[in-house]
Amino acid sequence: MVNEPSVLDYFKSIFTFSRGRILKIPGGELEKGTENKSGEVKGASREILDLGVTERLDTAPRIEAEPLPQAVLVSIPWLCFAVLGLALLAQRSLEPNPERTWTIGGVLYLLAAIALVLAIWRGEWVVAPLPSGERRSDPLTVRQIPLWFGIVFIFLAFLTFGGNRFTSLNVSLWLAGLALISSAFWLPGSQPRPGGLRLRVFLDRKQWGLSISRWALLLLGAALLAIFFRVYRLGQVPPEMVSDHAEKLLDVWDVLHGQTSIFFPRNTGREAFQMYLTAAVIQLLGTGYTFLSLKIGTVLGGLLTLPYIYLLGGEVGRRRIGLFAMVFAGIAYWPNVISRIALRFTLYPLFFAPTLYYFLRGLRTSNRNDFILAGLFLGIGLHGYSPFRFVPIVILVGIALYLLHRQSSGRRMQVVFYLILLGLVALVVFLPLLRYALSNPDMFSYRALTRLGIVERPFPGSPLLIFLKNLWNALTMFFWDNGEVWVISVTHRPALDIVSAALFFLGVVYLLTRYVRQRHWLDIFLIVSIPLLMMPSILSLAFPAENPSLNRTAAALVPVFLIVGIALDGLLTTLETHFTSGRGRVFAWGFGILLLFIAAMQNYGLVFTQYQRVYELSSWNSSEMAQVIRSFAESVGDVDSAYVVAYPYWVDTRLIGFSAGYPTKDFALWPEHFVDTLANRRAKLFVIYLQDQTSLDALKSMYPQGQLHLHPSRVETKDFWLFFVPATQGT
Template structure:
């Protein structure tokens, strides 16, 4: 029989419905199987059928026992693909020496090795679990609840005017939302489960069963929590001007100003302000930097369980776990969660919205569509880039409909997506009211980047768009931008290992789509640039692209794709290294790779980023501590001042660090004479270069003393001019 050639393989890939490459053995699970030992939840089915007696014939010698003595079989092609991808990515790590084209060429060789490994059946392409039919997508609602929701909506919309939450409009809005949920959500059980649970609580003895998989998840959660909360007080160690704006908004909330949209500093959605206000009161941290950081760190953590669930939905529990770990320890999501700004609210909305939507499309569960709409609506109150999420979700539904041929299923899906959109609209209602009242303010910040409102386009729009798109797509491997306050300028957005497996995962998903034509694969690929559009569409300011904050929604698909690449590689080792020890070997390799990922990302966040950020940030915390020490000893907070100087400290941040968050310590030189009326000692903080202001102070206060404060940070020293109490 003629051996198949590479031409046959290419033909099979390009014509998946008429021919296929040599059969790839399916995995034990419908998705990706575990390279580690099975959990307690897994069941092994043993056949009880008695084999028929063999027909008589010549005696045969017993088959030789190879399992115990068979040597290790090295999957050279698969190892070459991984090794070449790691080598290519290592050449793109800073400091880069030589042309990046060399790395591109090596990545090309990795691609060839991976294709050959798949052709030789070393590297298996995982099989997606089949979708379940839409048995619970009836085109009906609870009529009374739906009529109540429709009746309350216009009254809630009108009452939400004036950019204020009030008791009346909150009752109307939340009542409309509750009626919407009652109208659309279907019952998931008859209530017997709740009764059983209550009966168990009444028992005198409780039995708690914990599976090995639950212990694995608990350990992974502890690791991720360490990375997200370790040194949260000192990384980041300083605030910048955006933090002052946020804390002033939070102060407004604590003083009873319950805004729907906060127009300060070009406008901000309300979610972070109310979350921080809650933390400031409950945790007792007050109006402080740590209050902001606790809130955003929790928001970053909230996305991770849904990354696990979505990875499990698309590739099995091991893909979910690896995606959870990769995203949990990674430098990119970790840094944007520590800045204390709204950045992690974007992936926090994307992860549950996409999880529930994809699960709803794949399994026909209407409730999933409603939960997706709820996640979308809440996300729109978080961070402005989330406004692209409805388009991403629409893309998922459009691709699903294009790949489905059942007319009934299409209509059921369209109806369910309509219910999703209505639910999201109800949650979005307060912002919709503000958008109608103040359309310019609502869209101002986005329009300054998208249009020529603030400055003209530096080049033809189509050229800027294509350039931005290319830079965003390669940021995972090459350059994540130059914004130093939330990234390490010039380095890739992913660590060496995650970037390499992300590349391999992309190839696997492309090949699987070519063969299987499954809508999830093409959506997973297209969702990455779609979720990065808030950065790509920075057409008036292309130097701001790429940025880790506005591309944050892509965290969700990127780390799932990387996990698919890593888990399928470990599966390859398990299946081809050795019949008995392959599972142990692949498990050890997996732990080693994850440990290497953790080590590099720890270094990126807690050494490289911390050192670079502190070198660029102004030391308002040190100035604040000096003023606080003065106020707690011989002076008071009203007789300390900071003399402003161009491109120096934000004097509002000095007050926050000193413990007086609503006080601006700025005192301009032309106002020095006003301090003569103040009794008692006085303290003036100056930049060393501001000799003119220093001479003026010496002229006003001849008895004053000058001290030089050594900050132990290059270029961050400052002067302290102390005026003793005047003698009568």
């Protein structure tokens, strides 16, 4: 037949030293049972003799021929594919739909967990090693002179922080004390060459070269993808401010007009970090007292969280875990939304990520300097968002778990010293708020007590039962329901996309299995830290409907996406191990990119379609009203002749002032004050709620010459009335 191999092809298949199989000549039999080349060559030699070939092979002329296709022997990890498939199907069944139930998803997730444990037990799923620790002895020394001077400066700063004001004096004393105390404990190490010297050496080179590794390109691609998801359509998503934004912008106004508060008591009290961050954005970029100014600061904070998530990957495994964790967190709808809403929520993970990184690195390397840095970020975080007050408890639990495991053997006293050092630095950074809290304990704790206690309303049931239900709802929010707060979520859907949720579940099972086998404290700490970081939401006992909330659980996204990265790294390592050809690595990375693409597409739709749509329908279109008023003031009227007729549960009229460019202007006019407008003989404009017929009738009666127009909104159901009164003679 035409397609049959020739004798020459047969010889070449024998003496080609590769992974190819020996071809069969029709009618001939090869000896069986050979797996390696030596066996194949021996069996083939006997066949040559049987065929009567007596000519020496090394004297035969060499004839070039096209290489034959080679069969690649692979061991396909079917069980691992089944694990992932079951998890993905489970999460797909839990996606929002009118008929969804836990039953199918729960069973499939259970099967996925059993299959994963079996795959690990059989060695089919590769268990990655944990990073090795460095045992070094700390001298436990301190520089006495800077320590005592630092204590004196801190004491003076504490005295001058009274009155809830940052001043040049108390800030200088505070920072000097912090620097002195930190330097008293800091251990000097190998110092890199100064930046100026490195630059001069570089400029003195005769030839300049630029080398970029493939890993650097991967990092660059991941960073650009995350930046796209975080800043794309930033001005439009979300489109409108809510009342909390008015409170923040009023606080920023106070800062830029000399009221440099430590704690801002407006609207039940807020820490100061976002106010000063937004003030800096306004001063540097000239964006004004706007929604965009608030967004720039919080989105920047969300982006700065990602490098530390990447670095944490190296502390819990290896850098590829960090890459996967960073990119999945970068595209995820949960951290994206809490950054875009431009409130303090993103400050929770922003300062927890570096705190956790330096804490874990300090324990691994026995380096006290890392604990100083961890204390620094812990203290700064306490100035950011009130749920961060639970982070010290997370650190204490982490230390306790570490001390209870064998990894701490021989270093327990040293670790206790490190904990005290971390706490000391954090306390010094926290000092201004500590002074305020001691002077105003009720205001400092008011917001937390209204949720945890009965300050604002009684418990709607047994506190213990509410706690247990809240705990369950919070722990399942990744797969089932992330709450009903439309400002920060697509309501009543899982907090994670399908791929991330499936990987997170598998990662938790993986860590538990590895902990049972290796008893490493880090595995159990990563899991335990998640409910601890969610406690500010779980402990909403007086208002259980507010749990779960993506804002009060925000720091939990750091360990959650680290676990996602651990699971994906384990899966790809398994694929690379089971495919024996060089193409296995390419296939594994390609499979990972496919999962990332699926997750990115879903998260894109969640943020830029679903969240945007729900937000538009739920918020009031204050920016459209502001645009109408600004046009009126710049044409036939002025800003003092424009009014927004107040109506219960309608637009916050302060927001119209900010959007129109009049930050301190409240355009609200209650109907009982309509008569006060008669003295104004200039042209007047009244903005009226669509359903407020009573106010329309009153204005028509008062101003029969007025002209009524319906202003169409870009969002259905958000139209509003415009009642224009021409100027009277003599104005």
